[in-house]
Amino acid sequence: MTEIIVIGAGPAGVAAAVTAAEAGARVTLIDENSLPGGQYFKQAALPAPASLPPTLAENFRQGQALLAGLSHKNITFRGNTLVWNVTPDRTVSLYGPAGPETLAAAQLIIAAGAYERVMPFPGWTLPGVMTVGGAQLLLKGQRLLAGQRILLAGTGPLLQVAGVQLLEAGAEIVAIAELQPLGSIIARSPRFLGHRDKVKLALNNARRLKRAGVPVKFGYAIVRATGENEVSGAVIARVDAAGHPRPGPESALAVDTVCLNFGFAPDTRLTQLAGCKHHFAERFGGWAAITDDNMETSQPGIFAVGEVRGIGGVEAALPEGRLAGQVAARKSGYRTDESAGPTRRAARRARALVGQLNTVFAVKPGLMTLAQDDTLICRCEEISAGQLRAAIREGITTLNNLKPWTRAGMGRCQGRICGPILAHLLAAETGLEAQSAGQFTVRPPVKPVPLSTLLPQNNNDEVAHDK
């Protein structure tokens, strides 16, 4: 049995692994990607070019500083390795370069991160329409600029952060369509208290975009993307306080790339499989794992840190990861130098601050009216809004019932993209709260794996199982 397994080598997982290792524990850190860093500190397998655009260089430098801790002798990093199942007894099923394998841990820290929330509109499946994170990953991990004339649309500070990164890399930012009206952001500015660095960065980004002549359109949404085989245009329109497009002129933009981000959703697939309790935390991106003050979930010996507890960004991920690393090491019998108290307070403070900020950039229900009846909602199974609305009219009120009814969420992505959208659609059609839609029950494997991964590994499985 391994002392501590950490799943996910993003900021939270790396912080947990390094802290536990420094306390003396032996840690196995597992990630599906070949290199640690997660999406935020995405590392490139390419040699760094002599000069990176400045904001990318800064992100790269910060990531390197954090990842340096992974050289500790107590840490084994296993990249390219998918954890496709977790059971409540802390057994993890792996699929990686060494083939299928199961490991058991005395303490298991789940830092599975988040994925982007996207809202549908006609044309959102066209090639060239991608997530903001996708375009950033091309920049960070592939040193590749996705397009030349780019529209960023959605809500949240990430739009402008990415706008500056893409601008520095040489793109023309045709516009940024931010869902929130400027007035409402200013009215909620007290919620920025305690975020001095973020505010400074945001103002700096706004100045850079302005200097470059980038129109930042507050209170706007993308209403459709056009093009034959790839995107060649986009239309944005003003929306009202509830997110409905206002009658009046639309702006048609000639673009070759559209980048979307409407915040993030916690990836709770592994904590769900582990049987941990979850709650609906609106300000933290929806369903999230519940933990105590020590980051331990309802399952003894299983910890959840970072985005899995709710969207908190790198600010919450780092102290939460350190705290879980400390507590897990102590439970494994290692004495840590520092007391957990200050880390616990730092984690709590960071989480509370980010929660405040998240409420400024909430998705609005009116956006669901953008999806026409022939607009796809489930991209994998190609299930349209019309098919889903018909099912909802039949009385369906939960994600788990929509799935067998329509096939939405049954495809390869297993509802990662459409799940949050379906919750909004159900809320819009029924008037119920998004949380009453529930979560999809998670089925292993969390991502498709070859059947050979599940082949019997020892003779115990060969005995007949007929009752």
Add this chain to the structure above:
Amino acid sequence: MASVALFPGLSDELGLDIEYTQAGNLRLIESPEYAQTMQTDIGRQQDLGLDVRWLNADDVAAMAPALAPAAILGAGYCPTDGHVNPFRLTVGYFQAARRAGADSLIGREVRAITQTDGGGAMVQAGPHTIRAATVVIAAGAGSAALCQLMGVPLPLTPFCHQSMITEPLPPLFAQMFGTLPAGLYFRQTTHGGVHFGGGDSIRRAEAHTTPQTLRYMTGRITRLLPMLRGVNVLRAWGGVDAHTPDGMPVIDRLSEAALVATGFSGHGLALGPIVGRYLARWLETGRKPALLSPFGAGRFKAAL
């Protein structure tokens, strides 16, 4: 047999394609000791008038070239069997019921069933109270608890049954397959995925999977279909069946105002449509159809 006759017309009747494929059922034999058992079974079934026959290894290979020929000695074959998309079947019936005027409440837990003074039933479901002349309890493994609400114990045991589905593949075969001894069944869905299940049914009411059973099923199916080894599995899931001591359903009157149909012991999908039809006749005429008479709850008196 009445059930087999019903399925081919269901898509038309319900107005929804239930993806019924009637291409026969093969029970595959992988070891010589079971070949004899199967041939004896076939003889007995033929005496009952069933259209079943023995296929040797070459016949099986000709009928389903995707199977590994070396792994199979023969099969029992019933040409009239088929398979269906269980979701579509359920949705089809649900929509037909709604069109016929039925109201529905989904996602509400039934907390109380009582008999009213007038002889009817009253059902409490979440915040709703529904009154009717008769309540039919057909809640699968949940039926035992509902019958208990009415003070009637039933000897139902929940068994968790597990299955998996692969990503869509080009057409491989249209038949339904099982094995003797039992432990594996598989079919290719209209969508293209190979859906398979089996292994041990575990006595529990929770519907999650167990790694050991998934590995067992995978080991079995990749011996018969080696080409699946490199194919991605999309998901694995568990479902809970209600089993009775004799493996036959309980279809009976619980009280003046309540009927029950449960305990299908893993055969609910095949029997559901025909039993539903007879239940409807029972409700309509007030007389229990003779076909349902063997399924009384009274046969378990000793077990309780």
Add this chain to the structure above:
Amino acid sequence: MTATRLGHPRPEPSFTIMVNGRPVEAWPGESIAAVLLAAGRRVFRQTAGHAPRGFFCGMGICFDCLITLNGVPNVRSCVTPAAPDCVVEAPE
């Protein structure tokens, strides 16, 4: 639309992968998605409903960027490194 490699030309030697029988230039460390995008190819596959799809999430969760690689269908191009022996099939 052709995506742009930053810091190009890159100092280390390139190699080629085969895309629909034609050689396409790639650099060590690049994903297959990056190679296709840099070669001006945005349509990676056609869905069952005959719609074009390409790069979307970039982190291996959306399964939109699937390609056929060395005869194996449904490989996520965004998380699969390009290598000199890669043979990719994608719609023309």
